[in-house]
Amino acid sequence: MKIVIAGAGEVGAHLAKLLSNENQDIILIDENAERLATLDSLYNIMTFVGSPTCFETLRDARVASADLFIAVTPYETDNVVACSMAKQLGAKTSVARISSYDYMNPDNREMVRRMGVDRLIYPEYLAAAEIITALEHSWARHWFELHDGQIILVGVRIHEGAKIAGMHLKDFANTNHNFHVSAIKRHHETIIPRGDDIIEVGDILYITTTREHVNDLLAITGKVSHRIRKVLIMGGSKIAIRLANMVGDKYKIRIIEIDRNRCLNLPAKCGDCEIICGDARDPELLAELGIEDTDAFIALTDSSETNILACLTAKEHGVKKTIAEVENLQFISQAEGLNIGTIINKKLLASSSIFQMLLDSDSSTSKCLALTDAEVAELEARVGSKITGKPVYKLNLPRDITLAGLIRDGKGMLITGSTIIEPGDHVLVFCLSGAIHKAERLFN
């Protein structure tokens, strides 16, 4: 597939690397020649220097023959204009990154489409949605559900004293038929486990299960589910504003923002929240706000380091759930090793939605989740594809792919070695980095 990406910022560069590893043809456009030169010499991509909103640049980059045009410059208007131009030039599908809800509003959808923007990526919205999921399932690190929770993938960290710590995976599988350990993140590496792997303390286990059995997981992993009511947000960023608008009165939200001018603008943007002007790193301020009674602490400042440290402090004060925004990809692994609940990264969220578009260009039902070094995708088995007709253990799957569960006729079930996948099944596939195109080939 030929993909043109406009804007080599953090998201653009990340997408380019990721998609190039997935064997896609990537052309990257940016105005900054130095940025491009570095990327060009390191990755399997082609680059063009020029403005994404310039017809000549777009023609040079052969946008006319592109299957997908992704505009991810920092400016919303540039992205929309670039998409519109690309679409006029003949790009098949266009995607724009936006930063206000306005374009997403269903009332305006048709107009936006007529402007030439087929799909939208709104990282702040995705992040807010992710935070809401994390608040609802406060005991899990990741929560990814398909078809209204028929199949659920849960990421949990194994703490000291959990029943299953030290268990061989094959023993775990023999005693727990309702769970499928799809992957283990240990230290900085995600592995697809085999029978003789041992579950260790500190691992993050990605377990697939069905809706009926998800509550049993709590007991096995030694977790307790907390109901979240009081939420403290550090940093009045766009994500915070979006979040405040989306949750309504389900949670009692307080936002701490250090910048006085920003504080003054916040009440107009996010309704009923309480705004506090101050530094969330100040222990006295936290005590004054009653940090001990707070159920969830969400750190959303621009600095990943501050967010990580603030969450750790909050944990020490007894906050049950902490969520940190970590924009630096290298820090994510580090942060996951620490006792921080959920980590939000806009780049990963944006790549999740792009993967979703790649895998399923005709409908938007498929879901996809990008982790730091792995992807989880929902794939539909096509008639006559390699994956169907044989029991799974006979398929000789590549080592970096595992099939976790499937949905047949709207009903979720787990996959074992003897399962035979039928055409039309929606399968939850866990792939290590760069393997998603292999999985896709198996399903088509």
Added chain:
Amino acid sequence: MIPTERPLINILQLLRIVGVLLVIEAVFLTVPTATCLYFGEEDWIPFATATILTALLGFVLIYCIHPRVTSMAKRDGFLLTALVWIIFSLFGMMPFLSCSTPLSVTDAFFEAMSGFTTTGATIYNTEQMMNMSHGVMLWRAMTQWLGGMGIILFTLAVVPMLNHSGGIQMFNAEVTGITHEKIRPRISQTALSLWSVYLCLSLILIVLLSLGPMSIFESICHAFGTISTGGFTTDPSGMVYRTSDYSMWIIALFMFLGGVNFALMFKTLSGDFKALKHNDVFRTYVYVIVIFFVLFVISIINAGCFHSIREITIEPLFQIISVITSTGYVADRISNWGPFVLALVLLMMFTGACAGSTSGGSKIDRMLFLLKHCSNEIYRSIYPNSVRSVRINGNLIKPEIGNKVIAFLCLYGLLTAVGGLILTALGVPLINSFFSSFSCISNTGIGVGILGIGGSYAALPDAAKWTLSLLMLIGRLEIFTILLLFSRTFWTK
């Protein structure tokens, strides 16, 4: 804790890729083996032996080495590129050792390296060439053909294994020019496009040559030597192409094409004429040829060598294109044309043709940059506050890249001199030393015979041949890739 520690140089992975490359070379070696069998020559035995040994080692490396880390970094890319060229020459020289016209190890390595780097300097003399088997002739031609577009580039096009960042390093290390242009998003596609242009041109040339007085076999050998701008021939006296005006025109045309940037040709062929219009390197290339042609004709008339129309048309034109593209075919009587012509020949050997082509030399791109840069500096002596930049093909050359170009040109001159010095130290006459060194680093391969004095590559001492072989490789990989291996920074963290 980092899960897998990366060695400074991922030797296991390198060896494995070398294995793949050896298998590829073995496949190519089967062609001259088959040719020998077809012509009923004894030489099929050394070729078959070489094929089997190469393939065997290749498969051993592929199947016995399973590196834990498969990633390749910058260092690996550079080292592998250099290694590949040396290993190809080492295995490619095996048939020369025990064929019906046998060579010593030194001579065989020189011959193979001269082929792969498209230098075209040969050890064989006329008498040996007469007795040479078809297999050996074809293999000599094939080494040039493979080396012309690039061994790495060929591998990138056919082996998906290298299609990652390490492959990009290797692409950059092998392809000539100031900057390396990708013409399609993936490196393998770029390699494939360039190789298909190359392959098509080769096939057309074979057909066109065989329509003339040459036999099919001679056409193939000359086509390979022409399009790769190598310069090996099946007949050292050059009578095969010199006697026919038709062959000379065709060869001149395709040498010219071999000196054009292949990426530019690909773009033009796929209908992008804008690229051709904006390419000032190509324009300069044409202008240089035209101007030199006029100068040649004047010199020839002055020297009293004007007897027939072909002496002021195809002969000088053929010679100019042959030298500027670093092919090294020699038209008749060049030493009679006077010293000015020889000086021009030396100048062209230095400049070479366009970057990204199969030609050698320092490339017109760099000369163009140097001239524009110098003119800017002269302008700035009067207006010191003016800010001027250099554009090549419409692209701004950044100061860092400009510095690299200047460093390249200095090193180029320096290495030529060092090569010449080493040869004089070995007792080679002064002019022969410097000329051979120059001819090898520029990958032209013209013998000192062109100067009208005696001497050939065969007569040089062994140490001189090894020195020249190294110079050829340095010239082909454009200096930095090889010199880097001799630097301390490369081997230490």
